[in-house]
Amino acid sequence: MDNKRAKEIVSSPVMVNVTYDGIPVYIDSVNEGNNTAKIHFLNQPDSKQEVSITNLVEH
Template sequence: MNKQRAQEIAKSSVMCNVTYNGKPIYIQHVDENNETARIFPIGQPENEQDVSLSSLVEK
């Protein structure tokens, strides 16, 4: 996923269908410098992690 689209999704109030390793996730924040995103699986906010933007897929 490109940086700009990830930022749009993170700022949007509308839930987008984005996955990480095949699992639906929520994007909390995008780090432009490192090209990573702070994410967590839907319904599991305690499982936050930083992942590469290239590993995120919008369906």
């Protein structure tokens, strides 16, 4: 995934199917300067982490 698409997903009112290491995630925010995104796993909403946007996959 790239920064532009990640930002579109964050601002979209529609839930988009995105995975990180094959696990469904929600993108909370995008940091363009670092090319990273803050995410949380759908089954663990309290466990947030910052990951490289290139490791996110849209399905």
